[in-house]
Amino acid sequence: MCGIVGVLGNHEVAPLLVEALKRLEYRGYDSAGIATVNAGKLDRRRAVGKLVNLSDLLVHDPLPGKTGIGHTRWATHGAATVTNAHPHQAGPVAVVHNGIIENFRELRAELTAAGFTPGTQTDTETVALLTQMHMAGGLSPREAAARTLSRLHGAFALCFLFEGEDDLLIAARKGSPLAIGHGDGEMFVGSDAIALAPMTDAITYLEEGDWAVVTRAGAEIFDPAGRRVNRAMTRIQIDATRIEKAGYKHFMAKEIAEQPVVLADALRHYIQNGRINLPGVDFAAVDRVTLVACGTASYACHVAKYWFEQIAGLPADIDIASEFRYREPVLSPASWAIFVSQSGETADTLAALRHVGDKVARTLAVVNVPTSSIAREANLALPILAGVEVGVASTKAFTCQLTVLLLLALKAAQDRGRLGAEDLSRRLDALASLPGLMNHALGLAAAIRAMAGELAEAQDILFLGRGPMYPLALEGALKLKEISYIHAEGYASGELKHGPIALIDNRVPVIVMAPRDGLFDKTVSNMQEVMARHGKVLLISDLSGIDEAGAGCWETLAMPEVPDFLAPILYAVPAQLLAYHTAIAKGTDVDQPRNLAKSVTVE
Numbered sequence: 001m002c003g004i005v006g007v008l009g010n011h012e013v014a015p016l017l018v019e020a021l022k023r024l025e026y027r028g029y030d031s032a033g034i035a036t037v038n039a040g041k042l043d044r045r046r047a048v049g050k051l052v053n054l055s056d057l058l059v060h061d062p063l064p065g066k067t068g069i070g071h072t073r074w075a076t077h078g079a080a081t082v083t084n085a086h087p088h089q090a091g092p093v094a095v096v097h098n099g100i101i102e103n104f105r106e107l108r109a110e111l112t113a114a115g116f117t118p119g120t121q122t123d124t125e126t127v128a129l130l131t132q133m134h135m136a137g138g139l140s141p142r143e144a145a146a147r148t149l150s151r152l153h154g155a156f157a158l159c160f161l162f163e164g165e166d167d168l169l170i171a172a173r174k175g176s177p178l179a180i181g182h183g184d185g186e187m188f189v190g191s192d193a194i195a196l197a198p199m200t201d202a203i204t205y206l207e208e209g210d211w212a213v214v215t216r217a218g219a220e221i222f223d224p225a226g227r228r229v230n231r232a233m234t235r236i237q238i239d240a241t242r243i244e245k246a247g248y249k250h251f252m253a254k255e256i257a258e259q260p261v262v263l264a265d266a267l268r269h270y271i272q273n274g275r276i277n278l279p280g281v282d283f284a285a286v287d288r289v290t291l292v293a294c295g296t297a298s299y300a301c302h303v304a305k306y307w308f309e310q311i312a313g314l315p316a317d318i319d320i321a322s323e324f325r326y327r328e329p330v331l332s333p334a335s336w337a338i339f340v341s342q343s344g345e346t347a348d349t350l351a352a353l354r355h356v357g358d359k360v361a362r363t364l365a366v367v368n369v370p371t372s373s374i375a376r377e378a379n380l381a382l383p384i385l386a387g388v389e390v391g392v393a394s395t396k397a398f399t400c401q402l403t404v405l406l407l408l409a410l411k412a413a414q415d416r417g418r419l420g421a422e423d424l425s426r427r428l429d430a431l432a433s434l435p436g437l438m439n440h441a442l443g444l445a446a447a448i449r450a451m452a453g454e455l456a457e458a459q460d461i462l463f464l465g466r467g468p469m470y471p472l473a474l475e476g477a478l479k480l481k482e483i484s485y486i487h488a489e490g491y492a493s494g495e496l497k498h499g500p501i502a503l504i505d506n507r508v509p510v511i512v513m514a515p516r517d518g519l520f521d522k523t524v525s526n527m528q529e530v531m532a533r534h535g536k537v538l539l540i541s542d543l544s545g546i547d548e549a550g551a552g553c554w555e556t557l558a559m560p561e562v563p564d565f566l567a568p569i570l571y572a573v574p575a576q577l578l579a580y581h582t583a584i585a586k587g588t589d590v591d592q593p594r595n596l597a598k599s600v601t602v603e
C-alpha cells in the first residue's frame with residue numbers, strides 16, 4: 001500500500017504533491033510527507049495522521065521548490081511517527097516507497113558496519129542509506145540508485161530525489177505498480193494514473209523490474225538487466241467528477257447510492273440485443289473454474305461458486321488469495337482461473353495470478369481498474385464498470401463484481417447446454433430489473449438509520465444466511481466491523497448450533513438475511529433457535545417472508561421481491577446501509593477507517 005508521487009514541474013510543486021497525495025490517500029493515511037529540491041537544497045516536511053495535518057504544517061512552514069516527491073503511508077515496519085514517515089532522507093538522497101524491502105535487516109547490518117547508521121524502524125530507510133553509501137563512494141545519483149536497486153529483495157515502487165539535482169527523479173518498480181506521466185515540459189511519477197489525473201492524461205506504465213531516469217525532457221526506461229526499453233504511452237480517461245463526493249457526506253454514501261446507475265452501465269455493456277456480450281468467452285471445453293480474491297471480492301467469488309454450480313453445473317473452487325499458493329492447489333489444464341479485484345493491484349491476488357501462470361487453460365480478471373496489473377497480466381480482463389471507488393469499504397464494486405460473475409455463470413450455463421434460450425432470456429430480463437429493485441432497497445435507509453443507534457451500542461453482532469446468502473452474511477459482518485469497529489461475524493445459519501450459539505444473549509443483535517427462497521424455512525428454524533435464547537433478531541426478508549416469520553423479531557426490513565438467483569446482489573444493499581448508519585451513529589471515520597487502506601499492495 002502507501003501512495004507515492006514525484007513531480008518535475010514548472011511551478012511550485014508542494015500544492016501539486018499534496019493534491020496528488022489526496023488522490024492517493026486511499027492507499028494509507030498513517031502519515032504523509034513531501035520533499036523538494038530548491039536551489040539545489042533538499043528539504044522535507046512530514047506529519048503523522050491524515051494528509052490534512054501535512055497541509056496544515058505546510059501553511060506554517062512552506063516548502064518551496066519546483067521538483068519534489070511525496071508519500072502517504074500505510075505503516076508496515078515501524079509505528080506511525082514523524083521519524084518513520086516518508087520521504088526518508090540520508091545525506092543527499094530522499095526516497096519514497098510503496099512495498100516491503102524483505103532483506104532490509106541484512107542491509108541494515110551491512111550499512112551499520114559501514115558507518116551508515118539507521119535512525120528509523122522502517123525498511124525504506126535502508127534504500128536511502130544504501131544510495132547515500134554508494135554516492136559517498138563516488139557514484140553518480142543514477143549509478144548509485146541502480147546499484148541500490150540491484151541489492152533489494154521484495155516488492156517496491158520507489159522514487160528517488162537528489163540534492164543538487166533539480167531535473168532528476170529516479171523511479172523503479174518491482175511488484176508494486178508505478179506510472180510515469182508526461183506533461184508539457186514537466187514530468188510526473190505516481191502510484192497510479194488517478195493521482196496524476198489533474199496534471200496529465202499521458203501515462204506510461206513501468207513493467208515488472210523496470211527503472212526509469214526521469215527528467216523534464218522525458219523518461220529513459222531500463223529493464224532489470226540495464227537495457228534501454230520502450231514502454232508505450234497511453235491516454236487515460238479519468239472522469240474527475242467521479243472522484244468528488246457530489247453533495248454526499250461520505251464517499252461510501254455516494255457509492256452505495258450510485259449502485260443502480262453503475263449496475264445499469266454494466267448491464268448495458270454485457271447484455272446487448274437480449275444476448276450476453278462476452279466476446280471470446282466460451283465455457284464449452286472448461287472442466288472447472290477456480291475463483292481467487294481477497295476480502296469483499298472473495299465473498300463475491302463465494303456467491304459465484306453457487307451460481308456456477310447451481311446454474312451451469314460447472315464445478316467451482318474458491319480460495320482467498322493469500323492462502324491459494326500455499327495450499328499447493330491442483331489445477332486442471334482444462335480449467336479457467338478467475339481473479340476478482342476492485343483495485344486490480346492487490347498483492348496476494350496478483351501473486352496468485354502469477355502462480356497460476358499457464359497451468360490452466362485461461363486466466364480471467366474481473367476488475368474495476370482496467371489499467372491495473374491484474375487486468376494487464378490476465379489472459380482476459382472483464383471490467384466491472386463500477387466507476388472510481390474511493391470509500392475504503394467496498395460497496396458498488398461488490399455488486400458490480402457479482403453482476404459480472406453472474407453473467408459469466410449464465411454464459412457457462414448457456415455454453416454447456418444447461419440453460420435453454422427461454423430460461424436464459426427470462427433471467428436476463430430479471431437482471432434488467434435489478435437497478436430498479438436496488439433503488440427500492442435504497443429506500444430502506446431511513447428505517448435502517450432509525451435502528452442504527454441501538455446497533456451501535458452492541459459489543460458483538462452476528463449475521464446469518466444460508467446458501468448464497470451465507471457469503472452475504474460474511475460480507476455484512478466484514479462491512480460492519482471494518483467501519484464501525486464493532487465485532488461482527490457471519491455464519492452459515494445451520495452452523496450456529498455447532499458452537500457460535502453459545503454467544504447468544506439479549507445483548508447480541510443477530511441479523512438474519514433470508515429471502516423467501518427454497519431455504520427460507522430452514523433459515524427461519526435457525527432464527528427461532530436464536531430467539532428461544534433471547535437473541536435480538538433483525539430479519540431481512542421480503543414481505544411474504546416477514547408476514548410468515550417476522551413475529552417476535554426485534555426488527556424487520558422488508559425487501560422487494562426478487563428472483564432467488566438475484567437475491568445476493570440485492571441484499572448487499574441493506575448490509576451496506578446497516579454498516580454505514582451504525583458507523584455514523586458511532587462517529588467513526590467511515591471513508592477512512594483506522595488501520596485500513598483501499599489498495600493492499602503488500603502480501
Ligand code: F6R
Pocket residue numbers: 294295296297298340341342343344345346349392393394395478479482598599600
Ligand atoms: C472490504 C474491502 C476489502 C477488499 C479487499 C480486496 O470492504 O474493500 O476487503 O475487498 O482488500 O481488494 P481488491 O478488490 O482491490 O482486490
